[in-house]
Amino acid sequence: MQFNRRRSNHRVESHPVGLGLADGLGSEGSTPTSDGPTAVPVSVSRRNVLKKLGAGGLAVAAPALGLGAMVKPENAQEDRPALGPRGRVRQWGMIIDLRRCDGCQSQGTPPQCTLACIEGHLAPEPMEWIEIYENEMSGGGTQFLPTPCQQCENPPCVNVCPVAATYSQPDGIVAIDQERCIGCRLCMAACPYDRRFFNWGTAPVPPEALLADYSPAHQVPAKRGTVMKCDFCTDLVRAGSLPQCVQACPQDAIYYGDLEEDIATNGVEVVGFQDYLTRNNTYRLKEDLGTRPRVHYIPGHGEDVGRDPESTGRLPTEWPWADRAKGAVTWER
Amino acid sequence: MGEVTESPKVHPGTGESAWDDRLDEHVIAPVKRAGRGYVLWLVGLSAMIVWGVFAYSTQVRDGLYVTGMRDRISWGLYISSFVFFIGISHAGTLISAILRVSNASWRTPITRIAESITVVALVTGGLMVIVDMGKPLRLYQMFINGNWQSPLMWDMFAITIYLTASVTYLLVPMVPDLALFRDRLDGRVPRFQWWIYAVFSFGWRGNTAQKKSLTKSISLLAVLIIPIAVSVHTVVSWIFAMTLRVSWNSTIFGFFFVTGAIFSGIAALILVLAVVRRRFHLQEYITSVHFEYLGYLLLTAAMVMLYSNASEYITKGFHASEDDLFAFRELFLTEFAPLYWFYFFGGLVFPILIVAFKRTRNVIGLSIASAFVLVAMFIERYFIVVAGLRVPLMPYEPASYAPTWVEWSVFGAGLALFLLLLTLFTKFFPVLAVWEMKEEHEARMARVPTEHEAVEQ
Ligand code: SF4
Numbered sequence: 192m193q194f195n196r197r198r199s200n201h202r203v204e205s206h207p208v209g210l211g212l213a214d215g216l217g218s219e220g221s222t223p224t225s226d227g228p229t230a231v232p233v234s235v236s237r238r239n240v241l242k243k244l245g246a247g248g249l250a251v252a253a254p255a256l257g258l259g260a261m262v263k264p265e266n267a268q269e270d271r272p273a274l275g276p277r278g279r280v281r282q283w284g285m286i287i288d289l290r291r292c293d294g295c296q297s298q299g300t301p302p303q304c305t306l307a308c309i310e311g312h313l314a315p316e317p318m319e320w321i322e323i324y325e326n327e328m329s330g331g332g333t334q335f336l337p338t339p340c341q342q343c344e345n346p347p348c349v350n351v352c353p354v355a356a357t358y359s360q361p362d363g364i365v366a367i368d369q370e371r372c373i374g375c376r377l378c379m380a381a382c383p384y385d386r387r388f389f390n391w392g393t394a395p396v397p398p399e400a401l402l403a404d405y406s407p408a409h410q411v412p413a414k415r416g417t418v419m420k421c422d423f424c425t426d427l428v429r430a431g432s433l434p435q436c437v438q439a440c441p442q443d444a445i446y447y448g449d450l451e452e453d454i455a456t457n458g459v460e461v462v463g464f465q466d467y468l469t470r471n472n473t474y475r476l477k478e479d480l481g482t483r484p485r486v487h488y489i490p491g492h493g494e495d496v497g498r499d500p501e502s503t504g505r506l507p508t509e510w511p512w513a514d515r516a517k518g519a520v521t522w523e524r
Numbered sequence: 525m526g527e528v529t530e531s532p533k534v535h536p537g538t539g540e541s542a543w544d545d546r547l548d549e550h551v552i553a554p555v556k557r558a559g560r561g562y563v564l565w566l567v568g569l570s571a572m573i574v575w576g577v578f579a580y581s582t583q584v585r586d587g588l589y590v591t592g593m594r595d596r597i598s599w600g601l602y603i604s605s606f607v608f609f610i611g612i613s614h615a616g617t618l619i620s621a622i623l624r625v626s627n628a629s630w631r632t633p634i635t636r637i638a639e640s641i642t643v644v645a646l647v648t649g650g651l652m653v654i655v656d657m658g659k660p661l662r663l664y665q666m667f668i669n670g671n672w673q674s675p676l677m678w679d680m681f682a683i684t685i686y687l688t689a690s691v692t693y694l695l696v697p698m699v700p701d702l703a704l705f706r707d708r709l710d711g712r713v714p715r716f717q718w719w720i721y722a723v724f725s726f727g728w729r730g731n732t733a734q735k736k737s738l739t740k741s742i743s744l745l746a747v748l749i750i751p752i753a754v755s756v757h758t759v760v761s762w763i764f765a766m767t768l769r770v771s772w773n774s775t776i777f778g779f780f781f782v783t784g785a786i787f788s789g790i791a792a793l794i795l796v797l798a799v800v801r802r803r804f805h806l807q808e809y810i811t812s813v814h815f816e817y818l819g820y821l822l823l824t825a826a827m828v829m830l831y832s833n834a835s836e837y838i839t840k841g842f843h844a845s846e847d848d849l850f851a852f853r854e855l856f857l858t859e860f861a862p863l864y865w866f867y868f869f870g871g872l873v874f875p876i877l878i879v880a881f882k883r884t885r886n887v888i889g890l891s892i893a894s895a896f897v898l899v900a901m902f903i904e905r906y907f908i909v910v911a912g913l914r915v916p917l918m919p920y921e922p923a924s925y926a927p928t929w930v931e932w933s934v935f936g937a938g939l940a941l942f943l944l945l946l947t948l949f950t951k952f953f954p955v956l957a958v959w960e961m962k963e964e965h966e967a968r969m970a971r972v973p974t975e976h977e978a979v980e981q
């Protein structure tokens with residue numbers, strides 16, 4: 192296993208097994224740069240482009256703006272679930288290898304997965320849809336625990352939502368329709384993993400977020416008074432790319448895959464999903480609750496990348512656009 | 525507004541006894557009188573409501589950001605007061621219905637007030653939950669996209685049904701009394717007000733057929749409303765119990781909430797009765813006996829509350845998972861300990877003692893006890909909500925919560941609205957079930973007086 196490879200290695204150029212994840216990567220025009228996640232947030236020079244844009248040019252220029260799949264192409268098919276090679280609906284899942292997660296301590300940066308997620312989703316401060324908790328271990332020391340929404344198969348949040356604004360998709364992803372959410376926050380009380388975030392005020396997001404076509408698949412732009420959470424990057428995946436966090440992890444600790452086709456990848460190697468679970472003694476968080484998460488963990492504390500469990504603390508996450516968003520407020524979690 | 529001078533006219537030609545006439549006058553009196561204190565009271569309450577509306581407008585402008593709630597403690601004062609007011613609503617209907625079904629005749633003079641508390645508290649409680657929503661204008665979504673799996677959906681239906689039922693249950697037994705107002709106040713009150721009495725007395729003439737169908741509908745309603753009321757507070761508790769949080773996910777929650785509702789309901793009833801009886805000089809009808817009996821009910825409810833507390837905490841304490849221990853430590857020893865022990869001693873033990881001793885079992889004693897119960901039950905709702913949410917779900921520092929001025933103001937407005945509606949009700953509608961009292965009085969008179977009563981007369 193290799194570590195600390197550069198970003199460009201994360202491209203899954205053409206995959207022999209045909210995960211389908213690779214097919215559209217780069218084809219959206221979001222060519223990965225050599226040192227950043229695929230969907231690069233808008234840079235200053237691009238703001239000029241933004242000004243010149245007419246509504247018609249938006250779809251074309253959207254990838255350049257970092258909006259990626261967030262602007263609907265003419266023949267949008269995003270309501271159709273992704274299908275595997277045998278025509279069955281894909282069942283997305285994740286494996287997180289804690290042996291390789293060091294909370295990006297060795298990089299000397301805040302967790303890269305969280306950062307990529309924030310930038311890719313234009314997520315408002317202080318939302319960390321994938322959050323790195325630091326968990327005490329029984330024998331002392333700590334482990335880092337990257338925690339996206341667990342995409343529960345028996346999701347308490349879906350069960351309690353009075354208007355079905357939170358719902359389970361055929362592909363196993365739990366999504367939120369912020370155009371329907373009434374902001375009752377019952378789902379936040381119900382989620383046992385602290386994975387839901389509320390837009391308490393007008394959230395700080397970059398101005399270009401307002402250009403995106405809203406869809407539950409990417410939740411941009413954020414809407415005040417509604418709930419948000421990790422969406423497993425279903426729009427990126429539909430476009431043939433891996434989720435932001437998977438792409439960004441310098442240690443390749445996160446695998447994303449299809450339980451139906453029984454295959455998963457961290458962008459470098461491809462593994463059999465079930466087989467990998469068994470071989471690595473994976474577990475799921477709070478399994479006794481019966482939520483049946485789709486996120487599996489391989490026990491560890493970063494030992495594979497040389498982390499000492501006593502070296503506690505990770506750098507705090509920063510949101511790049513807090514000061515660029517006019518009239519917006521931030522809050523503590 | 526009813527500026528008719530006080531003139532105890534005896535209505536001519538009805539052939540009613542002197543007792544009946546006096547009762548009529550007593551009940552009609554509030555409609556005619558509007559003292560300075562009363563006006564001040566109304567102005568004060570309205571000011572509180574206006575201030576609350578202003579506070580809420582800042583919330584509409586800036587979002588729930590202006591509250592103290594955040595992701596990890598995502599409910600606070602609003603939801604606590606929602607639970608509290610819905611609890612108070614059990615004062616009326618449930619108590620009056622249970623007493624009616626069990627033929628406890630002493631209930632007659634207090635039922636009307638009890639039932640009005642129910643309606644008013646339900647309206648206020650319902651508003652408190654809407655105030656808590658991030659997108660209140662989308663409420664209609666619950667009707668077009670409702671998810672039957674959601675406890676909040678059950679809640680909405682239970683509360684709507686309960687509101688309908690208790691308005692009916694308030695209105696139906698009031699028909700003959702509204703007819704009394706219609707007949708006696710014609711021309712003495714503004715036209716619109718009289719018109720209300722006329723419409724809602726549904727052409728009541730008091731003939732035998734009407735009386736028969738009235739009695740029938742009342743007993744049917746009384747039986748129906750008990751399960752509805754019980755279900756309401758059960759599903760309110762299920763908003764909490766149906767989540768997987770350690771402090772909430774418990775089978776006792778439904779029972780616990782219903783008991784708490786009845787408990788706080790009785791306290792509210794005692795307090796309102798004490799005020800109404802003093803203000804409207806109804807000491808003759810609402811006697812110390814009523815307070816004594818209500819005191820016994822309060823005592824019973826307090827005992828059941830103690831029992832539920834013991835049952836819940838001892839079971840959980842024996843299990844003593846890490847989260848249970850965290851919750852217990854916060855509740856009994858640290859963060860919420862002052863609140864909890866106030867609730868325990870001030871809200872449960874103290875009222876029990878007040879009722880237990882004959883010397884304190886009087887109107888004043890019971891009013892004080894009830895005030896304590898109400899405060900304590902509000903606190904209980906608060907720490908159930910907030911302390912329950914504070915138990916960390918993942919390895920993070922426990923979040924903290926303190927209501928902001930906006931939340932306090934909106935809560936204050938809720939309280940003011942509750943009192944205002946109640947005041948207006950007692951002002952414009954018959955606060956006693958006059959016709960029932962008359963009937964009972966007649967029955968009492970017709971009976972051969974027992975030795976005891978004979979001596980009294
Ligand atoms: S806050 Fe929104 S998503 Fe959550 S339960 Fe309420 S309506 Fe559903």
Ligand code: SF4
Pocket residue numbers: 339340341342343346347348349365381382383384385386387420482
């Ligand atoms: S982790 Fe929480 S938000 Fe995600 S599906 Fe499970 S209950 Fe819902």
